Amino acid sequence: xxxxxxxxxxxxxxxxxxxxxxxxxxxxxxxxxxxxxxxxxxxxxxxxxxxxxxxxxxxxxxxxxxxxxxxxxxxxxxxxxxxxxxxxxxxxxxxxxxxxxxxxxxxxxxxxxxxxxxxxxxxxxxxxxxxxxxxxxxxxxxxxxxxxxxxxxxx
Numbered sequence: 001x002x003x004x005x006x007x008x009x010x011x012x013x014x015x016x017x018x019x020x021x022x023x024x025x026x027x028x029x030x031x032x033x034x035x036x037x038x039x040x041x042x043x044x045x046x047x048x049x050x051x052x053x054x055x056x057x058x059x060x061x062x063x064x065x066x067x068x069x070x071x072x073x074x075x076x077x078x079x080x081x082x083x084x085x086x087x088x089x090x091x092x093x094x095x096x097x098x099x100x101x102x103x104x105x106x107x108x109x110x111x112x113x114x115x116x117x118x119x120x121x122x123x124x125x126x127x128x129x130x131x132x133x134x135x136x137x138x139x140x141x142x143x144x145x146x147x148x149x150x151x152x153x154x155x
Contacts, residue, residue, distance in 0.1 A: 021072050025049050028080035030071075031093075034058055035100055038093045041071075041080075055100065094142045098135065105131045 022043050029038030032053040039051035039060075049071055050061040062071050074080050108128045116124060 021068065022047070022049065024075045025071060025080075028075050029093075030060065030080055032056055032058060033060075036093065036096045038090065055097070091142060091145055094138055094145070098138050098142070101131055101135045101138065105135065 025041040026043075028041055030041055030051045031037070032039050032051075032055070034056045035053065037053060037055055039053055041049050041051055044050045044061065048061065048063055049068065050059065052059045062068050071080075105128065108124055108131060112121070112124050112128070
């Protein structure tokens, strides 16, 4: 396991690059606190773990010794989401993504309103089209994973 270096304050903690703790964390995903999507745990240029949620725009940097130790504990005890795309956690993550996309679609449709049918706003229509395409993509991925798991069960 990688060792935390130095006795300096929490903000200046550094880790051996991609050894030990970061090796363990690189195969896990951290659940986004806002949308519950599994986020890959990456290494910052200061060799500290961080995550970015592209859906929410949330960034999480783990800088202190206690935070890094807690993240390591979560990884060792199965609390973090495995980065395995065939896992149930990944399926739940996709389902949550579908739920958020459906909410976004509903909000865009409300923005369109009655006036939008008479005088369409090209930006709203383009956004709706992209959200619909993303919904189809996520539904397809969820169906693909389900079929693969069923096929795996039969063998």
